[in-house]
Amino acid sequence: MDVRAVHASSRVYAALLWFLPVAFRREFAEPMRQTFADLTAARVADAGPRGMVGVWRRALPDLVGGAALEWAGTVARAARGSTSWPRYAGAALAVAAAGLLLLSQALYPANLRRPEYLWAYAGLLAALTGVALVLWRMRGSSTAAVSLGLAICPLWPLMYTTVPAAPVALSAVGVLIAAAGGRVVARGGRLTAGLSASLVCALTGAVGLLLSNETYSLSTMGALRHDSGYLAEYLHSGQTDLAAYIVGESVGGGIYAILASPVLGVALGLLGAVIGRIVRATRRADTVTRAPR
């Protein structure tokens, strides 16, 4: 077999090593490439093209599996050693929601001809950019605040059900937002830190609602086209494109949630802060009572 084919094979393998995490690649890419080249040359000398195929059949699954394990280890180590993941997670959620919004408009662009929708979408994109920046830069983007915000997401579908699930879910959302700020104040944090945590929690939850709405409408577009309830509302709206109507409706809920979330975050953050202060005062009194004389 041609020596150039062996070299080309090694170059392809070297290129695939870019899928490995940087630290591992820096340390071992060159010896790995060298070992692969030695192996290929030996197998090709023994068995010709079949030897080359055999080398790749062994190398590819090994590389894919090894890269996955290396990445999993790298991410786990980064998560353990860093406190910045909540900031990235919240911001990434907002960026993903903005990306889905753009995708939905690219797939179903009929609404873009309507000025009121155009302004709403542009405003929503600007708002999501702002939310991403706030979640990324804000000090309140702690593990607890973002986790409580993410915990809100599964509650959203319950909001569309009937009594008693809907009011229970609504109350749970309020409790989670208040808890984000309350726990900060209860642990001795300042009022602004508590409000900031509640704001982050509310924004994360609102972005989660928008993201789930968009995902739901895009993934179930076919089914919604035959939903009698949706069809009746669509006919009543006077619009001329059903798909664009469905997308517009799904985005609408997210817009209200994003607009309402700062107000909710601050209001419930204040409530949480008051409760946090009471908890802190109670703990102090308890400590004083138990202190040895």
Next chain:
Amino acid sequence: MDDPLSDAAFHVLLAVADRDRHGYEIMQLIDREPGMAGRVGTTTLYRTIRQLLALGLVVESERRPEPGDDQRRRYYGITGAGRKAAQAEIERLRQRLAAAEATSLAGARTPRLAH
């Protein structure tokens, strides 16, 4: 080191036990071990070597056993701790084998002479 070694780590230590070797040599030796043919690919090999380096069981060697060898090749050698870990693993395997031999299963698998 009390934890059992992984199959790949144990075989890498065996491969470098007698002299320093580079990656391809290590792979060749592992391939020749019973039941190990094709089980350790290049990525697995270097992930294992990285782990052994971190544990101090092998070291990268500057020596070139063969003069004129490709300078880009990296050679690895066993350390004192690596030797102890491999010996502990061998002892563990001996004990497991002894325990297995003591059961009726081992006897049943022994071929009997026909008369």
